[in-house]
Every structure is written in structure tokens, then in C-alpha cells.
Amino acid sequence: MAHPEMRQLLSRRMEMVSKSLQLFAVGCGVLLAAADVADSRAAPVPVGGGHSIETKDEATQTTWYVDAELIHLLEKEASRSVSTYLQSRDVLRTVDVKVTIDMNKKTVLADFGKGFLPGAGEGYAETFLHELAVTLRVYAEKAGLPIVDVDFRFQGKPLKDYFPKDLAVPPQARMNPRNATALVSASHGLVRVFPSRSWEFQRPDAFGFREDMITPAYGDVLQSLLVERSGLSVYRARSRAQGLHEESERPWEQMSSRYHVKAVMPARTDIWNSLPNETTNDREVNEDIRTRPLYANHLGVGAMISLHTNGHPMATTRGLEVFYHGDKPNDRPLAESVLCGMREQIRAQPGYENFPIRDRANAGRHGENRIATMPAVLVEIAYHSNPEDSAALQDRVFREASMKGVEKGYRLFREGKDCTPLALRKIDRVTVPANGAAETNVHFDGHPQFPVTLSFTPVYCTQPGACRGEEKTVTEASASPIKAQMTCEGSGYGMVNWSTVMRDADGVTSGPIEHWMTCQSGG
Known part of the structure; x- marks a missing residue:
């Protein structure tokens, strides 16, 4: 659970958010004007050192309010955590920690002062630092800051600078798609x-x-x-x-x-x-x-x-x-x-x-x-x-x-492919002979696991009651588009507006897409 200080800070943060929304509602012209003249190439602004600072994420045009009390809380929690860690290893010591937050990079950086430099004998405190990173990230997120990464310094330098031989990244082999x-x-x-x-x-x-x-x-x-x-x-x-x-x-x-x-x-x-x-x-x-x-x-x-x-x-x-x-x-x-x-x-x-x-x-x-x-x-x-x-x-x-x-x-x-969400993009309009069948192209994004099922639901039918929902299965794996066979029962003319969903073998389902089909008599 959050400390009492954290709950008080969160309450104040909610007040700040409310006020900022009110200011945006009455003064959006000022904010937009500021955005127009902002230099998107400006260097990221780290936040810390006991100051409340407003920073703007140019990519999303979001203004972030980083409270000095949040910085203080994170520093206090990091110092307490490292002291507890050292005590578990029979060392009684207090270590000062300086925390900065960079909302352009959405990162928290904790810099440990003298007295904490974990080496090989303690596995470079990997498990402890991972847990502390989660703590700092969660506290910052509870205060409304969407933090992505947390990193650490030791008297201003990364740990690898103290142990260059042990912590250097070895030469990396290139990704080889033929290595199965x-x-x-x-x-x-x-x-x-x-x-x-x-x-x-x-x-x-x-x-x-x-x-x-x-x-x-x-x-x-x-x-x-x-x-x-x-x-x-x-x-x-x-x-x-x-x-x-x-x-x-x-x-x-x-x-x-x-x-x-x-x-x-x-x-x-x-x-x-x-x-x-x-x-x-x-x-x-x-x-x-x-x-x-x-x-x-x-x-x-x-x-x-x-x-x-x-x-x-x-x-x-x-x-x-x-x-x-x-x-x-x-x-x-x-x-x-x-x-x-x-x-x-x-x-x-x-x-x-x-x-x-x-x-x-x-x-x-x-x-x-x-x-x-x-x-x-x-x-x-x-x-x-x-x-x-x-x-x-x-x-x-x-x-x-x-x-x-x-x-x-x-x-x-x-395979060098992007992980794209499954989505039906387009199903070609098709004319089908009465009492016959014709194929149409089903265009989709993503990489479904075959076989896939297409569920057709009628939205509009020129002959009410004559159009029935149905499912069609495509078993042969293929890139977009795949073929779906459409059929018309009866001998008359009619039109159907279908709403169709794709579901793959793993249960991944697309959103619905509407498309038309015409049943055309031979005469």
C-alpha cells in the first residue's frame, strides 16, 4: 500500500489535474499558441532537485506537472530501500539518492551517493535494483506520470563504468533468420x-x-x-x-x-x-x-x-x-x-x-x-x-x-514482419448469380493463425427473412487477401449488406466490417 505521504500527494495531484483541465478549458488558445512556437528540437528537460516544474511532451502536446514532493518521496523511498538492502548484508549505512524525472523520455533516474556500489559478489544487486525500479515507476504512475523506464547511476556514473570488464555487452551476433x-x-x-x-x-x-x-x-x-x-x-x-x-x-x-x-x-x-x-x-x-x-x-x-x-x-x-x-x-x-x-x-x-x-x-x-x-x-x-x-x-x-x-x-x-493487430480492412463488393456462387476478396491486416472463420451477419436485406447469417472457414494459410465464396439461394434479384468478423484459430477476433453483395438473376 502507498505510504500516507503518497496518499496526500495523490490527493494534491488530483487537485492540480482538475485545475489544469479548467485552465485548458478557458485558455486553450494560449496553450495552442505556445505549442505553435515551441521548438520541437529542444533538449529534454530533466525534472528534479526539489523544484516543481511543468514540462511539455511535444509528441503528444501534453503538459506534465512534476511535484517537488513526488521527487522527495521517490528519493526517500530509494534511500530507505537501499539501506534495508545493505542491512540484509550486515552493513549499516545510509545512502543518499537523487532522483530526476524526464517526461520527454518518460524515465526516472535514481543516482546513488557514496556507500552503495554492488559488485560481482552480490550479483550487482540485480534483483534488488529490479524491484526498486518497479517501486519508483509505480509511485510515479500513481502520481499521474506514465513512466516507461527506470535507470540507475552510482555517483553519477552507470554501474558498468565501475566494472567495465564484467558488465560490458559482449560482441553481438547478427540476427540470422536461417538459425532455426x-x-x-x-x-x-x-x-x-x-x-x-x-x-x-x-x-x-x-x-x-x-x-x-x-x-x-x-x-x-x-x-x-x-x-x-x-x-x-x-x-x-x-x-x-x-x-x-x-x-x-x-x-x-x-x-x-x-x-x-x-x-x-x-x-x-x-x-x-x-x-x-x-x-x-x-x-x-x-x-x-x-x-x-x-x-x-x-x-x-x-x-x-x-x-x-x-x-x-x-x-x-x-x-x-x-x-x-x-x-x-x-x-x-x-x-x-x-x-x-x-x-x-x-x-x-x-x-x-x-x-x-x-x-x-x-x-x-x-x-x-x-x-x-x-x-x-x-x-x-x-x-x-x-x-x-x-x-x-x-x-x-x-x-x-x-x-x-x-x-x-x-x-x-x-521473419522481419511487424506485429500488426488483426483487422478486416475491406471485403470487395461482389455480384453472385442466383442459385449460384462467386468468390470475393477479403482484405485484412495482421497475421492470423489459420484456419480462420468469417462470421457473416445480415444488416440489411431487400427481401426480409431471405438472408441468413452464416460462417465460412478458410483453411489454407495465405497473406491478405484471402478468398471467400459467397452464395445466393433463390432465383430473384436482391441485395445484402453484411457485417462480417474474422476469428482465427487462437480466438483472436477482428472488429466488424460492412460490405455489400448483389444476387443477380441470369435474365
């Missing part, structure tokens, strides 16, 4: 915790399940779809073998990628035991993160797709997010395509029409995406910490639809 292979990585699995050497899952129990054990089933569905629909050979980062892992005496399906790769390639300690000198208790957690992309690099696959569920202390936080690495911008088209495919497939299912899905892919700093030398994305399917998302994650319908979206997004990316 992929690695599916379903997180997380059992690792040993030091110094006790006990075996523990990497994620907590949530509503009767945990991320470590629910994602492999998602990986199974995605693997089948990539094989059947994309024609790929698919590798898995975790084992799906039956039986027990000898060392832990636990089922193989519970084991992390680190132990699967260790069994497959025992001599390649550089892959599964890449941090041998680290002494922290979560050493194997960090090795496991690295194992997945290092294994993908060894295999030389065409893409790496990581499947996760998200978690956050604020139980109201929910929804679907797809991440690419901020230093690998060429991976963003893949992330956007996967996000688009998932949006289309999930929202086509009854009950999930309004499931929260981010508008854009997010730039993150996940090690899985960074180390991979091929296009790589990380899918946060939903928040296991939210009861509604948790229910969805355990629903077979949601699982099938979400993974169909991932497969479709990757397939379109690999």
Missing part, C-alpha cells in the same frame, strides 16, 4: 546456499506455488509452439528429465540451470561454475543467472527467451512486462514484438480482455539479456505476489495464450 534454434530458459530452481550447503529454491512461495516450479510448464508450452509453428529446434536451460538429481536427492525438474548444464557439460566449469572465488551465501544464485546465457552462447542459438514471474512487496502491483537490455537496443524490436503478440493472444481470451499489459517493452539490466550474444528478451509473465495475477498464472487458458503470444512475437520478428 532457440534456448527457452524457465526460471529458477534449486541451488545450494552457503555456508550451510542446504538446497533452497530461489523464489518464495506465493499463493500456493512458487516461480521456480510454475515456469517450467510455461516453457513446455512455448517449446512445443516454437517447434510446431516456427519450425525451431529448442533447447532448455533446465532439465525436464524424470528421476532424482543424485547430489541433492531432489527431482530433476526442481533443479536450476546450473545443475542441468553441469550434468550435460561437466568439464565446462567456465559456464556453470563461473564465480568459483566468490564466498557470499548466494554465490550459486548469481552463477545460475550467468549459466543460462553462457549456455545459450555455447549452443549458438538464434534467440534466448527467459520466462519469469514477477514479485513485489506492493501486492497491488501487477501485469505483464517484457525486458531487453538497455545496452542492447537492437534487441528492442524482439521485445516489442513479443509484447505485442502476448497482448493480442491474452486479451482475446474471455476473462482476460483487460489484463494489464505494458504499452511498451522496458529497458532493463538483466544479466541474462546482457551476456547473451544473440537476440534475448526476458518475459515477466505476471506478478505472483498479486492475487489476480497469481490466479491467472495457474490458469491453463492464460498459460497457453501467453506462450502463443511469445511464439508469435518471435516468429514475426524472425
Whole structure:
């Protein structure tokens, strides 16, 4: 739940929004005049440092009000969070954090002062920073600012400047459409915790399940779809073998990628035991993160797709997010395509029409995406910490639809096609002989999964009662336009205005479109 300060700030924000709408209503001429003379090439204006500033997004002509108290709240929350994180590692320290907001880029930037510089021994605080990024973004969004990305600096510099060898993005292989292979990585699995050497899952129990054990089933569905629909050979980062892992005496399906790769390639300690000198208790957690992309690099696959569920202390936080690495911008088209495919497939299912899905892919700093030398994305399917998302994650319908979206997004990316929503654009007017048939062209946007069904509903008929709704199925996959056979019963002249909807094999449905047909007697 939001802090009391946050609730007070939100109340004040609503008053500001109301006032701004009133001002717009009586003074739109002034605003429009200002827009006319604005220099669209002006540099983005960062917002912060304790000042209330109005900034204008030239692309949408939207004026944003960033309250100094919001900045103060975000700084206070970031400082509190990092102190708690350090305390969990037996360090008592207060770290100042400076926050700025850039509404032209829709980003929040948090800059940590002295005392916090996470290194390899703590996995560069990847999990903590991801959770903090969600917190800052959610607080800003609750204050009315549509933030896309959150990034971090450490005394003014990105973390990679302090660890250039470790955090540099390796040379990237070009996307090769002829490379028909992929690695599916379903997180997380059992690792040993030091110094006790006990075996523990990497994620907590949530509503009767945990991320470590629910994602492999998602990986199974995605693997089948990539094989059947994309024609790929698919590798898995975790084992799906039956039986027990000898060392832990636990089922193989519970084991992390680190132990699967260790069994497959025992001599390649550089892959599964890449941090041998680290002494922290979560050493194997960090090795496991690295194992997945290092294994993908060894295999030389065409893409790496990581499947996760998200978690956050604020139980109201929910929804679907797809991440690419901020230093690998060429991976963003893949992330956007996967996000688009998932949006289309999930929202086509009854009950999930309004499931929260981010508008854009997010730039993150996940090690899985960074180390991979091929296009790589990380899918946060939903928040296991939210009861509604948790229910969805355990629903077979949601699982099938979400993974169909991932497969479709990757397939379109690999084929160099845009992820375009399904829509009927035009159905050609056609004249059909009485008691006969004729074909018409059905023009559409998008990439439906065949077979597709066209549902025809009469809107107007010159002979009331003579026109009946019907469905026609097109089984052979084709690009737009496809052919639909229209028929006329009876021997007389007549006209029909149809309203038609297309529905594909996955349940994705277009909006209706109207078109005409004429029944013409031979005489």
C-alpha cells in the first residue's frame, strides 16, 4: 500500500489535474499558441532537485506537472530501500539518492551517493535494483506520470563504468533468420546456499506455488509452439528429465540451470561454475543467472527467451512486462514484438480482455539479456505476489495464450514482419448469380493463425427473412487477401449488406466490417 505521504500527494495531484483541465478549458488558445512556437528540437528537460516544474511532451502536446514532493518521496523511498538492502548484508549505512524525472523520455533516474556500489559478489544487486525500479515507476504512475523506464547511476556514473570488464555487452551476433534454434530458459530452481550447503529454491512461495516450479510448464508450452509453428529446434536451460538429481536427492525438474548444464557439460566449469572465488551465501544464485546465457552462447542459438514471474512487496502491483537490455537496443524490436503478440493472444481470451499489459517493452539490466550474444528478451509473465495475477498464472487458458503470444512475437520478428493487430480492412463488393456462387476478396491486416472463420451477419436485406447469417472457414494459410465464396439461394434479384468478423484459430477476433453483395438473376 502507498505510504500516507503518497496518499496526500495523490490527493494534491488530483487537485492540480482538475485545475489544469479548467485552465485548458478557458485558455486553450494560449496553450495552442505556445505549442505553435515551441521548438520541437529542444533538449529534454530533466525534472528534479526539489523544484516543481511543468514540462511539455511535444509528441503528444501534453503538459506534465512534476511535484517537488513526488521527487522527495521517490528519493526517500530509494534511500530507505537501499539501506534495508545493505542491512540484509550486515552493513549499516545510509545512502543518499537523487532522483530526476524526464517526461520527454518518460524515465526516472535514481543516482546513488557514496556507500552503495554492488559488485560481482552480490550479483550487482540485480534483483534488488529490479524491484526498486518497479517501486519508483509505480509511485510515479500513481502520481499521474506514465513512466516507461527506470535507470540507475552510482555517483553519477552507470554501474558498468565501475566494472567495465564484467558488465560490458559482449560482441553481438547478427540476427540470422536461417538459425532455426532457440534456448527457452524457465526460471529458477534449486541451488545450494552457503555456508550451510542446504538446497533452497530461489523464489518464495506465493499463493500456493512458487516461480521456480510454475515456469517450467510455461516453457513446455512455448517449446512445443516454437517447434510446431516456427519450425525451431529448442533447447532448455533446465532439465525436464524424470528421476532424482543424485547430489541433492531432489527431482530433476526442481533443479536450476546450473545443475542441468553441469550434468550435460561437466568439464565446462567456465559456464556453470563461473564465480568459483566468490564466498557470499548466494554465490550459486548469481552463477545460475550467468549459466543460462553462457549456455545459450555455447549452443549458438538464434534467440534466448527467459520466462519469469514477477514479485513485489506492493501486492497491488501487477501485469505483464517484457525486458531487453538497455545496452542492447537492437534487441528492442524482439521485445516489442513479443509484447505485442502476448497482448493480442491474452486479451482475446474471455476473462482476460483487460489484463494489464505494458504499452511498451522496458529497458532493463538483466544479466541474462546482457551476456547473451544473440537476440534475448526476458518475459515477466505476471506478478505472483498479486492475487489476480497469481490466479491467472495457474490458469491453463492464460498459460497457453501467453506462450502463443511469445511464439508469435518471435516468429514475426524472425521473419522481419511487424506485429500488426488483426483487422478486416475491406471485403470487395461482389455480384453472385442466383442459385449460384462467386468468390470475393477479403482484405485484412495482421497475421492470423489459420484456419480462420468469417462470421457473416445480415444488416440489411431487400427481401426480409431471405438472408441468413452464416460462417465460412478458410483453411489454407495465405497473406491478405484471402478468398471467400459467397452464395445466393433463390432465383430473384436482391441485395445484402453484411457485417462480417474474422476469428482465427487462437480466438483472436477482428472488429466488424460492412460490405455489400448483389444476387443477380441470369435474365
